[in-house]
Amino acid sequence: MLDVSVDTVELPLRTPLRTAWGTLRTRSILVLTIVGSDGVVGRGEAAPLEPYDGVPFPAVAAALEQYAEILRRSRGRSGAGLVDACRDAVDLPQALAAVDMALWDRAGRREGRPVAALLTDRAAASVPVNATIGADDPDAAARAAAAAVEAGFDTVKVKVGVGDDLARLQAIRAAIGDRLALRLDANGAWSVDEAVARIEELATVGLELVEEPVHGVPQLREVRERVPVRIAMDETAALPGAVGAGAADAICLKVSRGGGIGALTVQAALIRAVGGEPYLASTYDGPLGIAAAVHVAAALGVETPCGLATLDAFDLPMPAALLPVDGRIAVPPGPGLGVDGPLG
Structure with missing residues (x-):
């Protein structure tokens, strides 16, 4: 059984960034936290930017809430299997990235090695x-x-x-x-x-x-x-x-x-x-x-x-x-x- 939570984090920029698609002043991201029954924590980040990638922040937040329920009900699935199950529910890369990231983070922490070494x-x-x-x-x-x-x-x-x-x-x-x-x-x-x-x-x-x-x-x-x-x-x-x-x-x-x-x-x-x-x-x-x-x-x-x-x-x-x-x-x-x- 996995304990799963999703939190919104606001990151203000020191200076507004002007680009061809608009001006960015604050960055909103979503942090997904997964904790296993073994107590090992994994964290991942979803970072949609609608003016740039056309993906609305609320859509990613909603997808992560669906993923959270899938993860909470998971038993005995591999990391790849969990990502596939989430993709079957909502195929949204920006949201899937948070799940994938958190699972790699947890795997590395469980083995005591950096993700790059995995x-x-x-x-x-x-x-x-x-x-x-x-x-x-x-x-x-x-x-x-x-x-x-x-x-x-x-x-x-x-x-x-x-x-x-x-x-x-x-x-x-x-x-x-x-x-x-x-x-x-x-x-x-x-x-x-x-x-x-x-x-x-x-x-x-x-x-x-x-x-x-x-x-x-x-x-x-x-x-x-x-x-x-x-x-x-x-x-x-x-x-x-x-x-x-x-x-x-x-x-x-x-x-x-x-x-x-x-x-x-x-x-x-x-x-x-x-x-x-x-x-x-x-x-x-x-x-x-x-x-x-x-x-x-x-x-x-x-x-x-x-x-x-x-x-x-x-x-x-x-x-x-x-x-x-x-x-x-x-x-x-x-x-x-x-x-x-x-x-x-």
Whole structure:
């Protein structure tokens, strides 16, 4: 018999984040806690973001309540069997991710090993991450870029498709020099022709890659064929068959959107099978979501900097183990996901 509870947590951002899909000021997440008859606890996180992924928070909360009843009635089922039972009731990846995460966390705590060590015996000790700059003003963006250099990051990611992108990127490049890679994230703000024109213009500052310049597999493939910059798929990865379509040089995976840790390892294998490069990011997830992504990235041996250095954007204390040091986040050494406390 499992004891199950679901709690809502509000995480205010220090500074509003402006993107092509809107402005984010507060992040709402759901934390699922599972306690077995053995007393071992497992926690998982559901982090829908409707303006970004189109999934309403109330729908995920309702799904988790249904899952909670299924989990409470479970007897003798494996972790995979429990996830399948929940999926049969409501197939909602953002909610399933919380169940999957909590079960992996509990399994690791029960065995006294980190989740990454459950996934592979060759997990990396840490994961490279990028800094993210959301400032609208070129001067503010330059100051943030200089801070990223000082903090030891190798890659800076900038939201584009809002405001004067070229002026901000020129200011950022002036601040970081040639030492750091510059990555753009358009969140599908452009049409194909707009994307080609904008990327050709912005490429003058030197770009590592552009995430989701357009939405859709055919659209991404066309942009990729027409520009001299690597293209990454992000939001489009949620479409059926998109991950294995070979339409992008790299694909950004997310634990919440993918349905959990187990599902992400399968997706990463498919991406590599068709010649793509997987890396992970968050949609400003909480500590449990970030920890889960770090464990997966370490187990997969991901070398592309991941978008997981986002916890310091919140105006609340966060687990020090999940904050970047010299552009990397170490795998939490504790059992399970390695995250404790009220937010984890």
